[in-house]
Amino acid sequence: MSQPGVEFSLAPVPAPSGRDAPGALAIQAVFFLSGMGALVFENVWFNQTGLVVGNSVWSAALVVGAFMAGLALGNGVAVALARRWGNLVRGYALLEAVAAISGAAVVLAFPYLPAVFRPLLSPYLDDASALNAIRLGIAFGLMVIPATALGTTLPLLSKPLEAATGNYGYALGRLYGANTLGAVAGTLLAELVLVPGLGLRASGLFAAACNLSAALIALRIGRHPRFYGSRSAARGARALFTADGMRVAVAAFLAGGVLLALEVIWFRFLLLFQVGTTLVFAIMLAVVLAGIGLGGMVASWWSRRGWSPGRVARLAAAGGAAGVVTGYAAFHEVSEILVTAGTEYGLLTVLLSVFLMGPVCLLSGVLFTALGDHLRARMTDATTTTGALTLANTLGALAGSLLAAFVLLPGYGLERSFFILAALYGLILIAVPDRAGAWSWRVAPVLATGMVLALFPFGRMTDTHYRRVEAHFGARLVAAREGVSETVFYLAHGFKGETLYHRLATNSYSMSSTSSQSQRYMRLFAYLPAAFHPRIERALLICFGVGSTASALTELPDVRSIDVVDVSRDILEMSDIAHPDARRHPLRDGRVTVRVEDGRFFLQQTGKHYDLITGEPPPPKIAGVASLYTREYFQLLQDHLNPGGLATYWLPVIQLRQDDALAIIRAFCDVFEDCSLWSGIGLQWILMGSRGGIAPVSNDRFSRLWALPETRNELRRIGIDTPEQLVGQFMADAKALRELTSRTLPLVDDFPQRLSSTHPTRRAEPLFASLLDAGGSRERLEASPWIAEKLPRSLVARSGGRFRQREMLDAAWYPELRRPDYNLWNDLAELIRTGPITQLMWMLGSDPRMAEIAGRRDPGNAATDPVVAEHTAIHALANRRYPATRVTEKRFLAMTSGGQVVTLFHHCIAGERAAAWSLIAWIPEERRAQEPYRSFLSWADTGCKATRQ
DSSP states (O other): OOOSSSOOOOOOOGGGGGGGOTTTHHHHHHHHHHHHHHHHHHHHHHHHHHHOOOOSSSHHHHHHHHHHHHHHHHHHHHHHHHOOOOHHHHHHHHHHHHHHHHHHHHHHHHHHHHHHHHHHHHHGOOOOOHHHHHHHHHHHHHHHHHHHHHHHHEEEEEEEEHHHHHHHHHHHHHHHHHHHHHHHHHHHHHIIIHHHHHHHHHHHHHHHHHHHHHHHHHHHHHTTTGGGGGEEEEEEGGGSSSSHHHHHHHHHHHHHHHHHHHHHHHHHHHHTSSOOHHHHHHHHHHHHHHHHHHHHHHHHHHHHHTTTHHHHHHHHHHHHHHHHHHHHHHHHHHHHHHHTOOOOOOHHHHHHHHHHHHHHHHHHHHHHHHHHHHHHHTTTHHHHHHHHHHHHHHHHHHHHHHHHIIIHHHHHHHHHHHHHHHHHHHHHHSOOTTTTOOOHHHHHHHHHHHHHTTOOOOIIIIIIIHHHHHHTTTTTTEEEESSOEEEEEEEEEEEETEEEEEEEEETTEEEOOHHHHHHHHHHHHHHHOOOOOOOOEEEEEETTTHHHHHHHHHHSSOOOEEEHHHHHOHHGGGTTTTTOOGOOOOGTTTTTTEEEEEEHHHEEEEEEEEEEEEEOOOOTSSSSSSGGGGGGHHHHHHHHHEEEEEEEEEEEGGGGGHHHHHHHHHHHHHHOTTTTEEEETTTHHHHEEEEOOOOOOOOHHGGGGSSSHHHHHHHHHTTOOSSHHHTTTEEOOHHHHHHTTTTOOOOBTTGGGGSSSSEEEEHHHHHHHHOOOOOHHHHHHHOOOHHHHOHHHHHHHHHHHHHHHHHHHHHHGGGGGOOOOOOOOOOOOHTTTOOOOOHHHHHHHHOHHHHHHHHHHHHHHHHHOOHHHHHHHHHHHTOOOOOSOOHHHHHHHSOOOHHHHHHHHHOOOOOOHHHHHHHTTTTTTTTTTSTTTTHHHHHHHHHTOOOOO
């Protein structure tokens, strides 16, 4: 064996006939099984730990940090144990069994832990530093035994496999590759099969079975005499502290740090183009692991053929820098090609992930193995070498993940983070000692890396990717912030040079907007329970969004305090864009207290009780959000309500499949005995339930919001002009909902994937259309004993026609909800007599804000600007004004098609039918078969009868 500090290429020492000794392949198979079990365990642990310490970015970082700290501890423990154990394979079997048993015990204990740790956590709910320190201690305490046991496994098996193959580099690459490829299998198996079919706890037991099986197989292998008498040399640990050994360790530390930091940056970058469901995260993680695993396998093959590990490590580091820069620089072009080719969504995620991350991950697997082989020349023992290598690499990974999340992303943004991490590959290159190589081999990788960094495409993020966000949402980007937990975009949708409304998007997904249609359902989260509850004084809002619900809460007459809990400080701080007037900004209201925390964790720890709990949570299919829709979460809501208190919750069926929606409804109704379902607008629904029941409501009390100027104006602005219209949003009571969900299992913490990762292929499932049906909703209202008990009979009777109005609005926006004989103009002619002004405008493609902007245009511009003229005409029609004087043919033909048919309809409704038909004569014959002319003329034949001129 070469002396420490001397450059060395480990020559292969093959077993007889060039084959591995007996047991070598079995050891690799054991480690594949171990990797599969470990990744299933990690999936379960990270899901369940989030329910104990919260799902905020700080909590997630602490959980990851605790897990990696346990792995690092195991790396060091392995070296100490190897000096005392004569049979490392059997020692490995023991620790694999420890990992399996302790991991399963943690999984089984998780459901009881929130109550166990509540006395420890709740006193520090207002002290973030102390709270995070306790969270870290809890996470580490939960994972220290299984994570430490898993951390010992690679060092313990490296020496037996080296002995069986005659080559350390080959042994390390094979073990590392097999374990990581097993992790790929575990990642996909957990996402696609185990968690959906077995749930989290049973998946954890499956992981334990994998690790126990690996332990039993290893125990059998360890009986072979070859694996006895393998104690490490005591001087092995000291050999690391040579100059070259320390340089290799530093390179391993940097390699782990850069790769884990890149994983965080890559994932955030890809989420600008893909919706962050659990399936998308599983695919991205599988690509990273597959690249690393294949890199280890490739490196093992090279090592057996006599490679120079220092040279290969330097080339891999240089290649890593080039891969980071190239992947970022060419990503837009590659994604455009794939999208243009019509690549299916799941395949698109795979291909984009492979292009962006695959080459660098493969080179990282090569780099890790080469650094291990390089370090082995400077140490006297394979176990000590692997322990030192993995300790440095794991500590680097821990530092890199935290650096990326809390320094690089918020401080430098995605683009500069890519550059910094590519440059760090250059630092790894310099750190690797390579004294034996030729001068050209030492200098060329450095020059190549410098050239690649000099060509880095600065400006691509704002000039290309941010412009893509604008194009995706059809809006102007107002502000972007690459924060700790997400990339936040505020976009402005404009009309005639003015801002119509703002949209909040995180990563690639639209979260909320201030459009009048969106405000309708978000404000109803507060207005609907306020109509039923006698006096809402204390309210809790989980998730702030753009603040529409928070604003509605501040408008309620009796509210004395409002707690707003949101996990994102960035979203809260950027809300000034949506609320430029500080006097009307809900977070500036003296009654509002803001907490940056995971809403579920807050409920688990606080002792407060409320008259109303509501929320604007993220879409339920975003990874990690399902826990805000489970039965256990809804039970937390009920537990924190005062007697008679109400909870309202968003049910966005526009994003759900039928089974998804039923699972959520079942979970809600399992907790709230008097659950009910209401339409917010279209396919945005509201679940409502109480603690202990709602007292009967008088007509005056139900109607009081319309007696107050501020709330009356806001209700009219969202198209709810009368109390009867609010009643007309009813869809189903508890009895109907329980019948509907009787064969559906509820969404629960243990089965988060009862909420599928895929989105519906159509906007409205048949069940949703059935529930929205105006006739069916009205029948359920009139037959409901709950409604009969709670609301005055006269109010229920007066609401009958409002269901039809709701149906008209839904049909205008959702073609799949339309009757076979649907005609917009038939509905408008019916609605014009008594319908809300806002609804009329919405159905014609306008709204009060657009009319306000159009109204500021001078009359001359309105005459020459067809779009302004169209919205002015819609506003006049909705407000039942007399139609404009007879227009000339030139002016009529200059109008938009929408402006023309609105003008025609207005004349018909006003009784000027002859004038309407004279205008119709100017429409070219070839255009009359096109919309909107075709449907209007179909209506006009009967609805606008007159002697045609």
